[in-house]
Every structure is written in structure tokens, then in C-alpha cells.
Amino acid sequence: MHGLRIETDRLILRPTAAEDFDAWAECMADPEVNRFLGGPQPRAVAWRNFMTMAGCWSIQGFGMFSVIERATGRWVGRLGPWQPEGWPGHEIGWGLKRETWGKGYATEGAAASMDWAFDHLGWSQVIHSINPENLASIGVAKKLGSALQGPGTLPAPFEDDVVDLWGQTREQWLARRRR
Template sequence: MTQTTLETNRLLLRPIDPEKDFEAWADCFADKSTMTYIGGGPGYNRAQSWRSMATAIGHQQIRGYSFFSVIEKSSNEWVGRVGPWYPEEWPEPEIGWTIHRNHWRKGFAKEAAAACIDYAFETLGWDRIIHTIQDGNIASMKTAEALGSKRDYSLKGIPAITDELCWVYAQNRADWEARKGV
């Protein structure tokens, strides 16, 4: 299986490496503020964080793509996980993101997600992408809109994540390409 790596001006998006990434991953997913809108309640303990990492790695094995570990080039710090995601019972193929609290408000989610949208359209051959966002997650809604996605429909929860109201932001390949001037 090919191990894809993507690069932006500030970021390296590489396959998840449990040995290099787990401590930062566990710290990220233990944070209550980070987990408020992604089904983690008060935050994950180490065992739950390990299982979430294993799930992302398993998704790569099953689908051939998954979240990337996002690394800031200048510091070599783990920033978060961003990437293509389409587990069982998900509404449509998604580009999702979770950014470590230490790296909020730096534009990393948008930068990494844009690289992943290019990858999804150009390499994976998707014609449409979504972002599923729990109601109230204003930061992710603004990121989705900054990427050019528009609120498309609502969901009463996301399977195995939350029963709360969620919004699906979406865009198709033609809109993305027109926005980029392709």
C-alpha cells in the first residue's frame, strides 16, 4: 500500500506513526476543549486515544486513505490529524480535522485541509467532499466556509460519535477548481 505524504508551505502531512505521534495525539485527545465537538466528552484517556489512533490506521488499511499526522515544518511539532475519512455509516466521504490546542488559530486546519481536498479530488477521484460539524463548533464552521464549503444539510448525530445535531458542509470538485482558478 502506498504511503502518501503531502506538503504545504508550513506543514508536512504524513502517515500516522504511532511511535512518533502517540504522546502528542494522546495529549490532544485528552483535552476537554478539543473534544467538546468530536464526541469525546471530557476527553479521552490514554487507552481511548490509542484506540482512536488505531482506528485511523485501520481506516488506512481498509480504504487506502485516512487522516494524516500534520507536522509543523519549522518546529517539527505534531499539529493534529487532518485528512480523508469515510467510515461505515458516514453520510459521504469527508475531509476532517482535529488540531492540538497548542496550534489553534494559526490557520493550520485550513492549510492542511486544502491540501487534503486537492488530494481527494486529484488522486482519490472524489467528486464531492463534506465536513461533518457538530452544532456550536463555530471554529470548524468558519474553517469549512473559508475552504469554500457551504452548509448543505443537517444530521441528527454521527454514528459512533454523537447524538447531537450536526451540520454537513459540502462542495463539489467543479466549485473547488473554479475557486482555485484551475
């Protein structure tokens, strides 16, 4: 996947790279960013999760993209395809640094990720597992055209997390994109 690069109007999406780690660790330590993502992580735990994402690219051929702000070259988050063992479906997820919230980056990047997942991974549907109190992420899911599918269950160690599954099929996505 070396060389994979997706550009949107304001973002560059690419696989995880070693130079992303300091910004990743800073983002994962932020309690507000991680309020619905399992809580803040100390640097050592963030490193393990960072390596997990890099390993996804190596083993599965996909993982969440590092999100780079085109105007500044800064790493501002991670988003994109994700499907750990036992997950309830092919997910497009997002987690961005707090200072980027409200700029539409999650919607812009997730849309590009969905295009890529449907076109290159051959996915027939996507989900977004979202805590029902996470109104900002629910707003992103709605902007993407996803609909509430009902409550979901995540595998251990997240089996006690409360999530709703939002999603849509490839056909629904393509019909929306043609409008």
C-alpha cells in the same frame, strides 16, 4: 501509503505513524480540543482510535493525515479524508492541538487534503460534519468555500450528535482554486 507526504507552506501531512501516538493521546485528552469531537479520551481509548486511523490507511487506502509543523517537526493534529461505515459522505475533517488554533493550519491542511482527495481518491464531493456551535470549524469550512447543506445524521454511536453538513463538489473546489 508508506512514503506519502504532502507539504504545504507550514505543514507536512503524512499517514499515521507509531511515533505520533504520545502527541495524539495528549491532544485527545484535551477537553477543549474534543468539545465537538466526542469528548476527551483517556489514553487507552485514544490508542484504539489511533489504531483505527492507522487501519483506515491499511484497509481503505486513506485516513486522516498526521499534521506535522514544518518549522518544529512537532505533531500538531490530524486532518483529512475520513469515511467510516454509515457516514453521510466523504469527509475532510480536522482536529488540531489547542496551541495551534488561530494560525490557519486547519484551513491550510484541509485544502491540501481536499486537493489530494479529489486528485488521488477520485472523490466527486466532500463534506465536513460540524456541530452548529463550533464556530471555529464553521469558519474553516467557509474559508474552504464549502456551503451549508443542512442538518446531518451520523451512524451509531454518534446518532444523537447534532451536526450540520457543509460541503462542495469537486467542480466547485476546482473553480475556486483556479481564481
